[in-house]
Amino acid sequence: MAEQIEMQALVEAVADFVRGLQLEGQAAFHARVAAGALGIVARELAQAPRAAEAAALAGFLGREAPLDTMRAELCGRLRMRQLTPETPGLVEALTAATLARLRVDNPRYPTLERLGAA
Amino acid sequence: MVLARAARVPVRIERMVALTGGASSETWSVDAQRGRERWPLIVQRAAAEPEPGTLARAAQAGVQALAGRHGVPVAGVVAVFGERDGLGDGFVMDRLEGEALAPRWLKDEGFAGARAALTGQCAAVLARLHAVPVAEAEGLRGGSTNAQLLAMFENYRRFRVDLPVFDLAFAWIAERCGDAPADAIVHGDFRSGNLLVGRQGLVAVLDWELAHLGSGAEDLGWLCVNAWRFGVWQKPVGGFGEREDLYRAYADAGGAAIDRARAHMWEVWGTLRWGLACLQLGHDHVSGRVRSVERAAIGRRVSEVEADLLHLIRFGSV
Numbered sequence: 001m002a003e004q005i006e007m008q009a010l011v012e013a014v015a016d017f018v019r020g021l022q023l024e025g026q027a028a029f030h031a032r033v034a035a036g037a038l039g040i041v042a043r044e045l046a047q048a049p050r051a052a053e054a055a056a057l058a059g060f061l062g063r064e065a066p067l068d069t070m071r072a073e074l075c076g077r078l079r080m081r082q083l084t085p086e087t088p089g090l091v092e093a094l095t096a097a098t099l100a101r102l103r104v105d106n107p108r109y110p111t112l113e114r115l116g117a118a
Numbered sequence: 119m120v121l122a123r124a125a126r127v128p129v130r131i132e133r134m135v136a137l138t139g140g141a142s143s144e145t146w147s148v149d150a151q152r153g154r155e156r157w158p159l160i161v162q163r164a165a166a167e168p169e170p171g172t173l174a175r176a177a178q179a180g181v182q183a184l185a186g187r188h189g190v191p192v193a194g195v196v197a198v199f200g201e202r203d204g205l206g207d208g209f210v211m212d213r214l215e216g217e218a219l220a221p222r223w224l225k226d227e228g229f230a231g232a233r234a235a236l237t238g239q240c241a242a243v244l245a246r247l248h249a250v251p252v253a254e255a256e257g258l259r260g261g262s263t264n265a266q267l268l269a270m271f272e273n274y275r276r277f278r279v280d281l282p283v284f285d286l287a288f289a290w291i292a293e294r295c296g297d298a299p300a301d302a303i304v305h306g307d308f309r310s311g312n313l314l315v316g317r318q319g320l321v322a323v324l325d326w327e328l329a330h331l332g333s334g335a336e337d338l339g340w341l342c343v344n345a346w347r348f349g350v351w352q353k354p355v356g357g358f359g360e361r362e363d364l365y366r367a368y369a370d371a372g373g374a375a376i377d378r379a380r381a382h383m384w385e386v387w388g389t390l391r392w393g394l395a396c397l398q399l400g401h402d403h404v405s406g407r408v409r410s411v412e413r414a415a416i417g418r419r420v421s422e423v424e425a426d427l428l429h430l431i432r433f434g435s436v
Contacts, residue, residue, distance in 0.1 A: 085286055
């Protein structure tokens with residue numbers, strides 16, 4: 001049987017193809033954006049940022065739960081003023097969660113390195 | 119017909135080129151001939167569904183012209199479409215010479231002199247705008263800082279997403295913003311991408327569709343949001359200047375003295391507002407309002423905003 005092409009290889013192949021298209025004007029711009037979006041997909045497949053984000057939030061909350069549940073709980077408690085920006089450990093946990101997503105969405109964003117090094 | 123009425127001499131249209139077109143607006147570059155003169159124009163027209171929170175084009179033309187009368191450099195308004203024109207909501211303005219692509223004038227060597235002058239020019243222009251009596255602004259909406267914060271929070275909740283960093287930023291702002299009255303005409307979108315720049319610096323302030331009544335410091339904070347620096351993050355004022363120079367020039371030009379903590383609060387506010395715009399643009403695609411790969415991709419810029427918010431809140435700047 002022929003070698004199975006993995007999802008990531010497939011996405012990268014499409015990204016390369018889109019990047020190589022000879023286009024002009026708006027279409028060229030949208031092709032660049034499209035290739036960038038495929039880059040996000042490839043990194044998300046490789047890095048599993050949701051797991052890293054869930055680990056960061058679970059560390060703060062002190063228990064495991066599905067990521068969306070933990071996000072909703074943190075938002076709800078911030079809205080109720082049960083959590084505040086001064087709550088110990090909160091901004092650190094949110095920083096770790098954000099870094100995991102930003103490494104996927106835009107690894108070249110300048111604040112990524114500055115926030116990660118802090 | 120609209121142009122003939124404005125020009126009072128025979129007008130001929132030589133060429134029309136669509137600059138942008140979409141579900142919410144159209145912009146045309148028009149080469150006209152007025153008598154024997156060349157008459158370069160821009161036409162802006164709203165399509166069926168305007169972007170949420172934006173002014174009608176006619177109102178936009180009104181505030182642009184008002185700012186112009188008070189010495190703010192703007193493209194002169196030539197004509198506003200009336201009901202009898204049957205052209206919908208739109209207006210015609212002069213097309214000025216200059217570079218509107220911020221990444222170009224922020225990085226091109228030929229604009230080094232312009233960049234050096236721009237911080238002082240922006241400060242002076244904003245001081246002039248914020249000194250315009252609020253009573254002269256017809257039909258502009260606005261509210262106290264508290265009312266605006268509440269409106270922004272309701273806008274966030276419309277998307278039914280849970281972003282803890284956004285809620286953290288809302289809580290952080292609520293602790294600090296107080297309830298200052300809306301005492302100035304605010305451009306509302308005063309950033310590098312909306313400045314027309316020539317070799318000497320600022321030529322005109324563009325895109326008045328988010329003008330409203332608010333606090334002048336809001337415009338200064340928005341100008342310092344990281345997204346408008348196009349990667350030149352070391353220059354907090356729009357990718358070309360320093361905060362202290364902006365505040366000093368603003369006060370020198372008659373603007374209010376800038377409280378540093380308050381200016382910081384407005385930067386956090388502006389960053390969060392850009393984050394909500396990212397949500398809106400992503401939602402436009404997902405909801406089918408405007409299907410576009412660009413809008414879908416901008417939805418993924420939310421994490422950039424979250425990183426900026428955290429850096430601002432933890433370390434006092436970004």
